[in-house]
Amino acid sequence: MTAASGQIPLVDYLVLGDDPHLEAWECQNCSARYFDRRNACANCEGDTFARARVANEGVLRAFTIVSMAAPDIPVPFVAGIIDCDGTSVRANVVNTEPTPEHVSTGMKVRLTTFPIGTDDDGIEGVGFGFEPGG
């Protein structure tokens, strides 16, 4: 799962290593894509899936700047929906001021990864977001 040992991704659809990227389960019948494990395809009821790579670059289609969140989440943060070449991805928009002056729909963004913590075995958790550029 990783090139650097001692790392684990925040979610299993984030693939770490030299070329970090997101993957989805793609229905082999209709090409619908899912980030979570599925029992069958919501679109066509097919039950054969294969891993498909999601584009690393995309366009921010929607966002909000969250000011009130659960206690362990630092605020404000930018949450958004990114259109990655036809696959919609939910993620935080990072490495930019979390203000309406610095974030806008239509802006080009690209995938980036960063550490989110270390567990007691010294394993580093790695998360992802999208930053301006691309």
Add this chain to the structure above:
Amino acid sequence: MAEDVWILGIHMTKFGKHPDKDTVDLAAEAARAALFDGGVTMKEMGILAVGNLMNAWAGIGQQLQKQIGQTGIPVYNVANACATGATALRTAVMAVKAGEVDFGLAVGVEKLAGAGLLSGGAPRQEGTHYEPSGRYGAITGTDGRIGTQTMPGAFAQIGMEYGHKYGGVTFELFAKISEKNHSHSTLNPLAAYNKKMSLEQIMGDVMIAYPITRPMCSANCDGAAAAVVVSDAKLKTLSLEQQRRAIKISASVLTTDPWEEACQVLPNVNTLTRNAAKQAYEKAGIGPEDLDLVELHDCFATAELVHYDNLMLCPEGGAVDFFESGATWRDGSMPVNVSGGLESKGHPIAATGIANIWEVCHHLRGEASHRQIEGAKVGLAHVIGLGQACGLHILEKASV
């Protein structure tokens, strides 16, 4: 073909804080008042459908029945997120339409005063050992780390997405929608909040999730609403007064969202609602231009904007211009949320789907006095719940 179903009696309690009343107290108040309004009693009811979310496991339907008339009829305990009230009504309507019962009673009730942020899932405790868990193989809570699924966050994004698609969307625009609803509520004694708020006050209030400030969110409060439904054949045997005040349910529709790309990352409330609206207009044999008033699901001010388009009250992509024209104020061509909407009237979740039907009925019966929408003959009531669910009813004044 199944015959028409009518609302015979309907009632909503005042929405707000009811610290001295429990859930069953509120439900009983609404239910007994709806029965009285319809000139009937529990003895006539053939089915009871009770919507409640906070105690969905606790058999509120049976508890209520024991307090208002334990007649042994079938009870359906209904939960469908924020579309619960409309789903409870739909349940009663279906039983009447199927010819199984002459009268049905539907109730929606919630005690929510003091409830905080309703989020998309509790954060997981930071463990001492990262271990992938669940269908996403997550090592810890993802809300706030991978976007947000909290309700204000989701609906903020839904509003911003409309702007990305069609343009013209600003923070101020959404605040103006909220301003309208707070203004409308000053005439509604049953609203949880009936204070006028200026645009500056609304925009300057606490920001929850840009562009949504606190007054632009639905108000958590306590409340209940109930409706008695009756078959057309049975209605014709009742008094002229009962027939005159009965409101025809010209359409009663429930939908979920069909699969679309992106529905897994942002709730699709658009296709969900548009499908329900199309079905309802067809069933009722009317178009949106025939509506005299609309009570739609403004869980957040951003939601109201997209629903103008989803309900086809305006041309596709034209919601911004439609609002800016003043059409949706109470003196406009398409009054929307004259009750004050969820933002100001309040949103005791399971009650809302029947309470907004009460509002429409109140105007169609010509009983809304100083806040009457003159000449109202046809109205639409709409609720949605995340997951998703959309309940939509078209109501028409009796021609008796």
